[in-house]
Amino acid sequence: MTTPGTTATHGDRGPADVIEVDDRLGRTYPGARTELDHRDAFELLVATVLSAQTTDVRVNSLTPELFSRWPDAAALAGADEEQVTALLRPLGMGGTRAARIIGLAQGLLRDHSGQVPDDQEALEALPGVGRKTAYVVRGTWFGHSLLAVDTHVARLSRRLGWTGSKDPVKVETDVVALVEQAATGSHGKGGSEEIDLTALHLRLILHGRRVCLARAPQCGTCVLADICPSAEVA
């Protein structure tokens, strides 16, 4: 069995080697592909952009062929939009997705020589990239400890009792404290052992997708059920 907790390398390059998807929120999800399973930052960025409003499984089913045909920013920037559109058709939303990632590749090429920058503002300046996507890329690839309050995190937090604040920074702080407490049972005061927010985020995404579902939450198999106010009795 793997040990509880998470590990992530903090460096300036490469995906964090192993972020164990295994702790109380935990259990492992065999075969689950996450942001970590990418060859480079370009793939991670594009795949993350595609994942907006789309389920992970559907994106994962197309990315191998996508990156096989257009392996880097230069290739994708010059891609025939109709071909990309055809490939991404199963994801819905017509050609908007293809146009979006092609525009992103062009922006990368123009502003950063095709390289993905480890810079929040520079990333957000790219077309189709917002705060959440930039967080995920910088967190998983560049080793920063960041948690984006995406739909999964927001939903779980809501069910755990988060009433909602408008200040994004405060929201993040609240959510982290809430989830950390729920996940570890700690009261986060004396123990100043810093948790890896990126690792936590990746676990929350899996948990949100496999257990804490929007429509039919699987409370029967949720490790947080006993302390979750919204848990439904089987």
Added chain:
DNA sequence: ATCCCGAGGG
């Protein structure tokens, strides 16, 4: 606040 505009699940 609304659009994007579609497949698939509950």
Added chain:
DNA sequence: CCCTCTGGAT
């Protein structure tokens, strides 16, 4: 059938 999907741009 209706809602949801690792948001972003307007």
